[in-house]
Amino acid sequence: MAGPRDPAERCSCLNTNCVERPLRRLFEGLARAVAACPWPFLLLPLLLSGGLGAGFAFLPQLQANDIEAQFTPSWGPAKAERDFVRRHFPPNDSERFSAPRLPTEGAYAALIAVATDGTSVLGRAAWAEVLRLNATVYDAEYERLCARTASGCYSANELLSRWGDAGPPAPRSLRFPVNEGVFLGTALGGVETENGSVVEARALKLVYYLREDGPEALDSRQWLERFLRNISSEVAELNLSSIQVTYFTSLSRQEEFEGNAKSVIPLFSVTYFFTITFAVVSCLRLSCIRNNIWLASCGVLSSGFAVLSSFGLMLFCGVPFVVTVANAPFLILGK
Secondary structure, eight states, rough: OOOOGGGGGGOSSSSSHHHHHHHHHHHHHHHHHHHHHHHHHHHHHHHHHHHHHHHGGGGHHHBBHHHHHHHSSSSSSSHHHHHHHHHHHHHOTTTSSGGGGGGGEEEEEEEEEESSSSOTTTTTTHHHHHHHHHHIIIIIIIIHBBBTTTTEEOOOOOHHHGGGGGSOTTTOOSSEEEETTOOOTTTTEEEEEEETTTEEEEEEEEEEEOOOOOTHHHHHHHHHHHHHHHHHHHHHHOSSEEEEEEETTTTHHHHHHHHHHHHHHHHHHHHHHHHHHHHHHTOOOSSSSTTOOOHHHHHHHHHHHHHHHHHHHHHHHHHBBBBGGGGGHHHHHHH
């Protein structure tokens, strides 16, 4: 029967060895087991990491790069309030579209025409090129998918709807920012006024809304994707000399976010190579006694297997993979 416990082994504020001692004995026993039979401790982790790493086969289906899903709370009050608005003020993009009723920014493409050489976009030459630019959008099957009202495609471009081929409005014939009940503050930019009348404007914004409800929602997204791919070349073919054109769509942020991810991730392999090389070489010593290069190599491999196993397990469990966690190996190697 064991004798009374040595007071020196009891836990107290002055003695915490009671925690360290059993841990030391535990690791001593583990070290003896590894030294006596090393192969199970070498092969089992490799097999386990390999099995869990097979979860990366689900990576293409579980990639989640949606900006809203990544950077906003899943059950945030804003999303609940947006759903409330959708239920009580449902939009009707096919018959009674109204931009102010949209609970989101909608599906749209926007073009901004800026007059060159300090001229006005309401000049005849610039206006004619704006009309050609507008016709290019309509020629791309915009009318088939446009958001509609009772009279046809919804037009957020009041200036084109009123004047159109008749030519630009005469100088000082427009009031700014409100002209005959129409707010022009979102359509004209760089405006110079005199007694509230528009003298000239440097920029004109054209907005084209598409339907988001019904079966046309997917077609509208595909139209916007084609718009982003082709608009630069189509503008170049117009040989515009009086205006410069920039563009933006409701998909632009998402497209650029995914494009950055696709361009940055391949470079991670280069940075991982340099980080691993530095971690190994920093432990290199000329003295055989102080040299820890094999220990550093094992530490790097251990970190790699940990990343492979943990990420693979999460993918097996169906957890979405977001690109922001791709920097996790840097944090693990830093430990």
